[in-house]
Amino acid sequence: MTMESARASAARQDPTSQVAGPYIESNRPRSVFAPWWMPPLTGVVAGVLAYVCADDTLVRTLLPLAVAFLCWLLGAAWPRLSVRTVWRLSGAGLQRLRGGRATATYPFSRERPLLLSAMALEVRAPTDYGSTKVGNLCAMGLEDMAIAMFPFWVTTRRIGAPLRLFDGPGEPEGNAAAREAGFSRREAALLAASAEGPLPARAAGPVELSRPEPEVRSRKLGRRIGFCVVGLVGLGAVLVPSDDSIEGRVTLIASLATMVVVWAAGSFYRVLRTPPAHWTVSPQGITARDPWFGTTELPASAIAGIVPTELTRETGDGKVSVSLILQFYGHDLALIGTSYSGDIPPDELLAVLRSRGYRVIQDQPRSNAYDVDPNFLPHRMLPEARFTLGVDHVGWEGEHGAIRIPRTEIGGLELHTVSGHPWLRLRDTRGGELLHAPLGALRISRTELRDQARALGYPVSDPERDAYESAAFAGLSAPPAPPASPHPAYAPTAPPAPAAPASEVTVGMPGGTRKWYYITGVVAGVIVMGVLAFKLRYLFDSGLSWAAWGVPAGAAAGALGGWVYDRRRPALVLGGHGIRMAAGGGQGKAEWQHARATIGGVGVDDHDDSVETLLVWSPTGQVIRKESLNVPDAEELRLACERTGLPWGRPDLGAWGPPPEL
Numbered sequence: 001m002t003m004e005s006a007r008a009s010a011a012r013q014d015p016t017s018q019v020a021g022p023y024i025e026s027n028r029p030r031s032v033f034a035p036w037w038m039p040p041l042t043g044v045v046a047g048v049l050a051y052v053c054a055d056d057t058l059v060r061t062l063l064p065l066a067v068a069f070l071c072w073l074l075g076a077a078w079p080r081l082s083v084r085t086v087w088r089l090s091g092a093g094l095q096r097l098r099g100g101r102a103t104a105t106y107p108f109s110r111e112r113p114l115l116l117s118a119m120a121l122e123v124r125a126p127t128d129y130g131s132t133k134v135g136n137l138c139a140m141g142l143e144d145m146a147i148a149m150f151p152f153w154v155t156t157r158r159i160g161a162p163l164r165l166f167d168g169p170g171e172p173e174g175n176a177a178a179r180e181a182g183f184s185r186r187e188a189a190l191l192a193a194s195a196e197g198p199l200p201a202r203a204a205g206p207v208e209l210s211r212p213e214p215e216v217r218s219r220k221l222g223r224r225i226g227f228c229v230v231g232l233v234g235l236g237a238v239l240v241p242s243d244d245s246i247e248g249r250v251t252l253i254a255s256l257a258t259m260v261v262v263w264a265a266g267s268f269y270r271v272l273r274t275p276p277a278h279w280t281v282s283p284q285g286i287t288a289r290d291p292w293f294g295t296t297e298l299p300a301s302a303i304a305g306i307v308p309t310e311l312t313r314e315t316g317d318g319k320v321s322v323s324l325i326l327q328f329y330g331h332d333l334a335l336i337g338t339s340y341s342g343d344i345p346p347d348e349l350l351a352v353l354r355s356r357g358y359r360v361i362q363d364q365p366r367s368n369a370y371d372v373d374p375n376f377l378p379h380r381m382l383p384e385a386r387f388t389l390g391v392d393h394v395g396w397e398g399e400h401g402a403i404r405i406p407r408t409e410i411g412g413l414e415l416h417t418v419s420g421h422p423w424l425r426l427r428d429t430r431g432g433e434l435l436h437a438p439l440g441a442l443r444i445s446r447t448e449l450r451d452q453a454r455a456l457g458y459p460v461s462d463p464e465r466d467a468y469e470s471a472a473f474a475g476l477s478a479p480p481a482p483p484a485s486p487h488p489a490y491a492p493t494a495p496p497a498p499a500a501p502a503s504e505v506t507v508g509m510p511g512g513t514r515k516w517y518y519i520t521g522v523v524a525g526v527i528v529m530g531v532l533a534f535k536l537r538y539l540f541d542s543g544l545s546w547a548a549w550g551v552p553a554g555a556a557a558g559a560l561g562g563w564v565y566d567r568r569r570p571a572l573v574l575g576g577h578g579i580r581m582a583a584g585g586g587q588g589k590a591e592w593q594h595a596r597a598t599i600g601g602v603g604v605d606d607h608d609d610s611v612e613t614l615l616v617w618s619p620t621g622q623v624i625r626k627e628s629l630n631v632p633d634a635e636e637l638r639l640a641c642e643r644t645g646l647p648w649g650r651p652d653l654g655a656w657g658p659p660p661e662l
Contacts, residue, residue, distance in 0.1 A: 023090035043263030206282035211343035231260035277342025386443035463645030525558025
């Protein structure tokens, strides 16, 4: 019998449950009980106990630690001690099971189906006098009934009693119909994916994705260890008796130190027990481990389609973080697995899944092709117009008019790629920017624009295309020359050669980062000399007067140290060879490097911990280099990529080939 529940692995199902026909069950709860509020709560409780038990030093130290340990021990044992409530949807009805026994059953049929509120996700069962509330579904499938909305809807259709969606009180009209239409499109896409089979894999090797990465977890654990050490030092200091100590001050220090130790230790345990999201994707199968749904291991032959659902949350600095809940469906539309992407960038994970032949079904795929200021594009005034090049002008021409720029004001045309789409930058004779827009919005292809510009003698550069042709066709003869211009007044004596990519471009660290080298050196020098002046004041007859020249000398020494470090700082070097991070401002030994053929995109992102990070993607869309310590300015790096022909931004769907046309 084929298992059809919300959990993927057969080992995670109840072996005693025998259900005929399609069914779905609640997702299992997290095996580790470590909510975010446990460390601060236990820390505050331990601090209060230490303050209350101030009379006895031993009790004041051991009792709070013992209480905190018991709280965490109870939390670890709670998932095993508590009796789990499971909801099961099958042909026998919607059942609530507790301890393996059905405590409530809500029958339904095609004539009297289950009802679901489109926004509140409230499930109602039919009764003789109307309907009664049963429970609530959840977008993630972890809370309330622990079943997500779309698999619940699909299962009722497979049972033969489709769910009826309705607009609840106070909800906008038409929301239920829109949800129904969206679910129907998903179902049709899943049926088509099941019939067509897997896609051809663009890459054969397995890919491993993990977030947070080991260095990020190490930094988190290191910070917590540091706080724990500070608290232990405070506890050790108050345990040492002193004749001139003030009792009230000692009690306050002991309670604060206890709170810091318990809080830091609890947070350390929580980070240690919360595993990072780790995905292994290959054409043969998928293995996913995450802190929400545990381990999901599925062969590729069992997966018909993958449906991602976006989850957004606001970070502490006001930014929005996006993650995914991915549902795996079999060829009979049974939900065979659910996994969470964690901190793995959604675009990167979906690109890897597609490149390995899996069908990803999205309602509205996001695209950066038209992320342009609406007031910037002249063709907004002429919606039907397209970008054209003439012998004496460039512009936007349509049936109802035209907007033209004289040729005498054109300094050059630059083509490059942004987030998988080609863009045009039009410059004037002084180097200023007249236009920066995607070719899709200008209604002209990359090849057509490049060929027309060269035929008419416009200065045009496309370093990405030149770099691709140089790498892919190095051993072949040069392509034929473009046709001669029909306008001899502007035709050059020979077709202009394509602008070659810059040999090498060095991108240093931003000034805002470099100034901290000097500030840190000066502050450290002043602190060291100040401490020495105070500690050694009894060794000099002049007391602290020598600090008048010692502190400035320490500041100068610190500034000198910052200058030495600044001279040895690494820099990013880009060119036809690829990209490398080299010490000594780009002139020294390379710390890491990647060849041009292995690079699918370069960019700066702040996905992990809201820290700006330099990312290098492979042509299939996976991250092959992540640098968070030495990150150059994003705008300077983008310009350097355009000059050297390296693609800027995440590659589109992992496709390796010539630069995109539209």
